[in-house]
Amino acid sequence: MNNESRIKALLFDVFGTVVDWRSGVARDVSSFLSRQAISADAFKFADAWRRQYSPAMEEVRSGRRPFVRLDLLHMENLVKVLTDFGVNVGSIPAEDLVELNLAWHRLDPWPDSVEGLLRMKRRFIIAPLSNGNIRLMVDMAKRAALPWDAILGAEVIRAYKPTPRVYSDTVELLGLNPAEVCMVAAHNADLAAARQCGLRTAFIARPLEHGPSQQTDLKAEQDWDFIGESLNDVATQLGCPT
Amino acid sequence: MNNESRIKALLFDVFGTVVDWRSGVARDVSSFLSRQAISADAFKFADAWRRQYSPAMEEVRSGRRPFVRLDLLHMENLVKVLTDFGVNVGSIPAEDLVELNLAWHRLDPWPDSVEGLLRMKRRFIIAPLSNGNIRLMVDMAKRAALPWDAILGAEVIRAYKPTPRVYSDTVELLGLNPAEVCMVAAHNADLAAARQCGLRTAFIARPLEHGPSQQTDLKAEQDWDFIGESLNDVATQLGCPT
Numbered sequence: 001m002n003n004e005s006r007i008k009a010l011l012f013d014v015f016g017t018v019v020d021w022r023s024g025v026a027r028d029v030s031s032f033l034s035r036q037a038i039s040a041d042a043f044k045f046a047d048a049w050r051r052q053y054s055p056a057m058e059e060v061r062s063g064r065r066p067f068v069r070l071d072l073l074h075m076e077n078l079v080k081v082l083t084d085f086g087v088n089v090g091s092i093p094a095e096d097l098v099e100l101n102l103a104w105h106r107l108d109p110w111p112d113s114v115e116g117l118l119r120m121k122r123r124f125i126i127a128p129l130s131n132g133n134i135r136l137m138v139d140m141a142k143r144a145a146l147p148w149d150a151i152l153g154a155e156v157i158r159a160y161k162p163t164p165r166v167y168s169d170t171v172e173l174l175g176l177n178p179a180e181v182c183m184v185a186a187h188n189a190d191l192a193a194a195r196q197c198g199l200r201t202a203f204i205a206r207p208l209e210h211g212p213s214q215q216t217d218l219k220a221e222q223d224w225d226f227i228g229e230s231l232n233d234v235a236t237q238l239g240c241p242t
Numbered sequence: 243m244n245n246e247s248r249i250k251a252l253l254f255d256v257f258g259t260v261v262d263w264r265s266g267v268a269r270d271v272s273s274f275l276s277r278q279a280i281s282a283d284a285f286k287f288a289d290a291w292r293r294q295y296s297p298a299m300e301e302v303r304s305g306r307r308p309f310v311r312l313d314l315l316h317m318e319n320l321v322k323v324l325t326d327f328g329v330n331v332g333s334i335p336a337e338d339l340v341e342l343n344l345a346w347h348r349l350d351p352w353p354d355s356v357e358g359l360l361r362m363k364r365r366f367i368i369a370p371l372s373n374g375n376i377r378l379m380v381d382m383a384k385r386a387a388l389p390w391d392a393i394l395g396a397e398v399i400r401a402y403k404p405t406p407r408v409y410s411d412t413v414e415l416l417g418l419n420p421a422e423v424c425m426v427a428a429h430n431a432d433l434a435a436a437r438q439c440g441l442r443t444a445f446i447a448r449p450l451e452h453g454p455s456q457q458t459d460l461k462a463e464q465d466w467d468f469i470g471e472s473l474n475d476v477a478t479q480l481g482c483p484t
Contacts, residue, residue, distance in 0.1 A: 071417065125380055135417040138367055138391050149380050151392040155415065173397065175313065175377040 007200055007238070009174050010120055011129035011152065011167075013185035014137065016209040018117075018128070018146065018231070019107035022046050028103035036092060040085050043211060048084065052077035057131060057160040067158040069133035075101045104132070105139035109146065110206065116231025117147055119240040127152040129170055129183065131160050162193030171199065184234065188221040195222070202226035202234050249442060249480070251416050252362055253371035253394065253409075255427035256379065258451040260359075260370070260388065260473070261349040264288055270345035278334060282327050285453060290326065294319035299373060299402040309400040311375035317343045346374070347381035351388065352448065358473025359389055361482040369394040371412055371425065373402050404435030413441065426476065430463040437464070444468035444476050 015021045022043065029049075030042035056073040059065040078101055082089050089097075120126050126149050128137050133155040141148050154160050157169045171181050178198030185191050186206035195201050201224040207214055220227045228234035236242075257263045264285065271291075272284035298315040301307040320343055324331050331339075362368050368391050370379050375397040383390055396402050399411045413423050420440030427433050428448035437443050443466040449456055462469045470476035478484075 125384070133417075134392060134394075134415050138416075142367070142391060149384060149393075150376060150390075152376075156398055173376050174380075175375075 006180055007124065007182050008176055008180040009125035009127070010182050010184055010202075010238075011127055011170065011194075011199075013161075013183070013187060013190050014128045014130035014132055014140070015104075015107075016206055017184065017186040017204060018113045019109050019140065019144065020209070021050070021104070021107050022209065022211060024107035025049060025103045028100060028106065032096065032100045036087075036096070038085070038087055045081065045085065047210070048081045049074075049077055052080055061160050061163055067160075069155050070104075070131055071101065071133055071136060074104055102139075105136050106143060107140055109144045110230070112230035112232040114145055114147070116233075116235045119232070119235040119242065120238065121147050121149065123238070123240050125149050125174065129153050129161070129166070161190060164193065164197050167194050167197040167199055171197070182225065182238075184231070187217050191224055192222065195224075200225045202228065202237075204228050204230060204234060248422055249366060249424050250418055250422040251367035251369070252424050252426055252444075252480075253369055253412065253436075253441075255403075255425070255429060255432050256370045256372035256374055256382070257346075257349075258448055259426065259428040259446060260355045261351050261382065261386065262451070263292065263346070263349050264451065264453060266349035267291060267345045270342060270348065274338065274342045278329075278338070280327070280329055287323065287327065289452070290323045291316075291319055294322055303402050303405055309397075309402075311397050312346075312373055313343065313375055313378060316346055344381075347378050348385060349382055351386045352472070354472035354474040356387055356389070358475075358477045361474070361477040361484065362480065363389050363391065365480070365482050367391050367416065371395050371403070371408070403432060406435065406439050409436050409439040409441055413439070424467065424480075426473070429459050433466055434464065437466075442467045444470065444479075446470050446472060446476060 012018055025046040026042040029045045033040055033042060056077055060067055078097060079089050117126055128148060129152055130137060131154045134151050137151045137153065140146065152170050152173065154166060157166045159166050171178050174181065179200065182200035182202055183191055183194035184202040184204065186204050186209060191201040191203055203220045203224040205219060207218055226234050226237050228237060254260055267288040268284040271287045275282055275284060298319055302309050317339065320339060321331050359368055370390060371394055372379060373396045376393050379393045379395065382388065394412050394415065396408060399408050401408050413420050416423065421442065424442035424444055425433055425436035426444040426446065428446050428451060433443040433445055445462045445466040447461060449460055468476050468479050470479060
């Protein structure tokens with residue numbers, strides 16, 4: 001029996017795997033900086049904002065802080081980064097901060113994402129397994145036409161990847177065995193955690209996620225069950241008709 | 243300001259409101275009874291199965307039992323009803339019981355449901371707020387082309403309607419205020435519970451939900467914010483283009 005014959009559901013990392021967060025965030029940062037007459041590089045700002053992402057979640061993963069949704073962590077991180085960039089945050093209207101924080105709800109898919117997901121949806125249950133919260137994933141999906149069957153992920157489980165129960169409890173919610181579920185991600189660490197929980201794994205290289213000088217996740221670091229160049233490519237490997 | 247101008251999300255009761263559970267369950271019961279050579283009326287059997295629904299959930303609502311998903315309650319109820327119908331359940335292969343239990347995943351929408359939801363989806367976030375579990379809702383949606391933006395409801399909150407926090411915590415998950423959310427249901431009691439939590443309410447009469455001699459929920463019993471004859475009708479009242 002080949003791998004794909006038992007798979008019933010595909011779970012997706014989203015930031016970097018399905019959507020291009022760096023360009024989208026930099027776009028909204030750029031217009032924010034202009035409006036606020038702040039001189040800074042929008043891509044550097046986006047990268048600095050993203051660097052706060054994992055440490056902020058680690059407070060929750062470690063148990064030092066109860067679960068809070070990613071929208072709140074993004075807002076706290078935004079205040080930190082603005083301060084690091086020398087901005088007096090108190091001088092910025094709160095509604096402008098809220099609006100900029102919604103940049104993460106308005107990210108564009110990579111060019112192959114929507115077609116790949118539509119092909120996969122005809123054969124499998126498809127859902128995000130992202131650290132993004134439910135409303136963020138819903139807003140993003142409606143804007144970008146991501147055809148999810150359900151919105152699963154960190155907020156449903158109230159824990160952040162790569163905490164094992166995010167994967168295991170999601171599989172359980174779907175009424176499936178781990179081997180019937182395949183995690184799809186552009187990040188080797190995410191797949192390693194999923195594999196530890198018994199899930200199948202599919203790696204997609206996204207060499208521009210972190211911009212032109214990306215050093216990490218340029219290639220598969222384990223013998224993942226599927227390794228593709230795009231969601232479309234993985235759809236083909238999974239036997240999804242075009 | 244009129245009611246609909248503030249609404250951002252519509253939450254739907256599903257069994258009876260969006261789909262016709264009685265015909266669908268009776269259809270699968272009928273073929274099950276034939277295969278097992280059991281003589282019984284399929285509609286009476288479906289009605290008996292459904293009568294166990296609320297008492298089974300009440301065990302969880304009352305706190306006498308921890309939350310378990312509806313698929314399990316449906317299976318326990320099926321065993322009870324078969325026994326009540328004089329069937330020796332032990333003589334039936336387990337896989338046949340599992341297969342029949344999936345009847346609840348294979349229900350057909352009322353004729354207006356898909357069109358109404360598609361119209362509403364263009365203007366609002368739409369999601370089930372059903373006592374059905376996530377996998378049940380996903381299977382039903384894929385089969386019936388229900389275009390949900392997310393799968394919310396009892397299993398996400400781990401409590402059964404009409405427990406107030408099912409409504410309140412779902413509103414909170416969406417990052418909305420209760421007045422920005424409208425509960426859509428064919429059941430006055432569901433809407434009364436939602437209204438107690440501050441949600442807007444929309445009633446749709448489904449006079450055939452319980453068959454030709456239905457006595458309950460034939461009309462609106464309070465001045466709900468919207469009262470319609472179909473999802474399409476409510477979509478029009480909410481200002482959704484055709």
